[in-house]
Amino acid sequence: MKDFGGRVAVVTGAASGIGRALAGALAELDMKLVLADVEASALNEVAEGLAQAGRSAVAVPTDVSQADAVTALAERAYEEFGAVHLLCNNAGVFAAGLSYDAPQSDYDWCFGVNVWGILNGLRSFVPRMLEAGEPGHIVNTASMAALTSVPFSAPYAMSKAAVLSLSESLYLEMQARSASLGVSVVCPELFDTRIGWAERNRPAHLERKDEEGASPEREGTEQAIKAATATGQEPGVLAQRIIEGVRDNQLYVLAPEGDPWRDACNARLDDLRAGRNPGGAVPGGGE
Ligand SMILES: NC(=O)c1ccc[n+]([C@@H]2O[C@H](COP(=O)([O-])OP(=O)(O)OC[C@H]3O[C@@H](n4cnc5c(N)ncnc54)[C@H](O)[C@@H]3O)[C@@H](O)[C@H]2O)c1
Numbered sequence: 001m002k003d004f005g006g007r008v009a010v011v012t013g014a015a016s017g018i019g020r021a022l023a024g025a026l027a028e029l030d031m032k033l034v035l036a037d038v039e040a041s042a043l044n045e046v047a048e049g050l051a052q053a054g055r056s057a058v059a060v061p062t063d064v065s066q067a068d069a070v071t072a073l074a075e076r077a078y079e080e081f082g083a084v085h086l087l088c089n090n091a092g093v094f095a096a097g098l099s100y101d102a103p104q105s106d107y108d109w110c111f112g113v114n115v116w117g118i119l120n121g122l123r124s125f126v127p128r129m130l131e132a133g134e135p136g137h138i139v140n141t142a143s144m145a146a147l148t149s150v151p152f153s154a155p156y157a158m159s160k161a162a163v164l165s166l167s168e169s170l171y172l173e174m175q176a177r178s179a180s181l182g183v184s185v186v187c188p189e190l191f192d193t194r195i196g197w198a199e200r201n202r203p204a205h206l207e208r209k210d211e212e213g214a215s216p217e218r219e220g221t222e223q224a225i226k227a228a229t230a231t232g233q234e235p236g237v238l239a240q241r242i243i244e245g246v247r248d249n250q251l252y253v254l255a256p257e258g259d260p261w262r263d264a265c266n267a268r269l270d271d272l273r274a275g276r277n278p279g280g281a282v283p284g285g286g287e
Contacts, residue, residue, distance in 0.1 A: 001085060001137040001182060001246055004029035008081040010073070011035055012064050012121065013091030015042035017193025018141070021235035022088060025243060027055040034077040034084070036062035037091065038201050063203075064091045064117030067124075074124040083132060086246065087125045088139040089118040090186075093198040096221035099154035103212040106155040109202055114159035118166060126170075130179055137182040137246045140167045144187045144254070144261035149268050149278035152221040160187075171251045182249040186242055189255035189262075189283075190232035196225040 001007075009026045013019035015037035023035055027050050037043040040061035047059035058080055062073045077084050093113045095106040118140050129136045145153065146160035167185035174181050194200070245253035255261040260283035271278050 001135045001249075003135075004031050004086075004243075006030060006032070007085040008032045008034065008077065008083050009086040009088065010077055010084055010121075010125065011088040011090060012062065012117070013037055013141075014059075015039045015046055017195065018188065018191060018235045018238055019088070019090040020046050021239040022090065022242060023050065023057070025236065025239035026086070027053070027057065029243070031086070032081050033057040034060060034073070034080065036060050036064065036073050038063045064089075064120055065112035067116075067120045070117075070120035070124045074128065077125075078128065083134065084125055084129055085134060085136045086139070087121055087129070087137075088141075088242075089121040090139070090141045091117055092141060092143075092195070093156075093201060094153070094195050094225060095155040095198070096153045096225070097155065097213045097218040098152060098215050101213045101215060102155050102218075103208055105206040105208060106213065107158070109206045110155040110159040111162070112206075114156070115162045115166070118163055122166075122170065126181070129181055130177075133180060135180050137184065137249075138167075138170065139184045139186060139242060139246065139253075140170075141186045141188070142167070144189050144265060147187055147254070147265040147268065148261065149264075149271075152217045167251070182246065184242070184245045184250055184253050186238070186245070186253045187255065188238050189259050190228050191235045191238055192229055192232040193235055196222070196229050 009031045011019050011023050014023045014035035023033055027033060035043055035047050035057055043059045047057040050057040060073050060076050062069045064070055091113060095110050097106055140163050142163040143160040145157045146164040150157040164185055167183055171183040174183055241253060264283055
C-alpha cells in the first residue's frame, strides 16, 4: 500500500503507547481512523484530540479478545467510512512468570488478547478487504521476544511467537492468491509505553488467585520490564518504522541492525544454524 491519504485505517490498542503514536502518525498522513481499545475513556480522549486537530477519527471501545466485539468493530468501521485499507492489530498485554508455574489464566489472557485478538481482527476484516480488491495492508504486532530466546515470560513470548507464525501464514496466503493486501509483522524492541502495567486491563475472571505462580524470577522480570520500557524509545519512532514497512511491503519490521535485540535475534539464528543451545541473557531483562 503506497498511498495513505484519504484511506481508512483501523488501529487496536489505540488508547496508549504504540497504538496511540501510530494513530497520530497515520492521521498526519491524512488517513481516516477507526480507533479501538478496551480502555474507553483514554480511547475517547485520543479520538477527541485528533478530531480537535481537524482529523477524522472515531473511537469504538472494543475488547479484541471477544470475537463478537471485533465483528461489531468491523461493522462500525464499514458503516462509518465504507472501506478499510489498513488494519493494525496492535493491542497487546504482557505477563511474566516461570513457564511451568505460571497459572493457566496468564496464558489465557495473553493468548486471548495477543493471539485470538489478532485472529478475530483477521476474520472480521480480511474477507471484506479482499472482496473490495483495493490495495490494503495488515499490520500485526509481535515483539522481538518472538525472535529471541526469552526466559521467565512464556505466556507473552509464546503468544508473540504465534503472532509471527500467523503473520507468515497470512503473507504467503496473500501471495498465493495474488491478493492486493500486504502483510507486516512488527517486532519492536523497547519503547516507552505502559506495557509493563498491562495488568490494569486484566479482566476479573482471569485474575491470578493469591500467590499463584509467584516467584522471584517473575517479580524480577516484571520490575525489569517497567524499568526497561521507561527508558525505551519514544513510540513515534516505531510508528514511522511501521509506516515505512507498510509502504515497502516488508513482512518483517524488526529492531534495526546494531540494536541489542537484533543482536540477540542474530545470535539465536546462529545457534539454530549451528544446532547450539541458547546461551545469553536477554537485553532489557525479558521483554
Ligand atoms: N513497548 C514495548 O517495548 C513493546 C515491545 C514489543 C512489543 N510490544 C507490543 O506493542 C503492542 C502495543 O503495546 P504498548 O507497548 O503500546 O503497550 P500499552 O499498554 O501502552 O498499550 C497497549 C494498549 O492495548 C490495550 N488493550 C489491552 N487489552 C486489550 C483488549 N483486550 N482489547 C483491546 N485493547 C486492549 C490497552 O488498553 C492499551 O491501550 C503490544 O502488542 C505489545 O505487546 C511493545
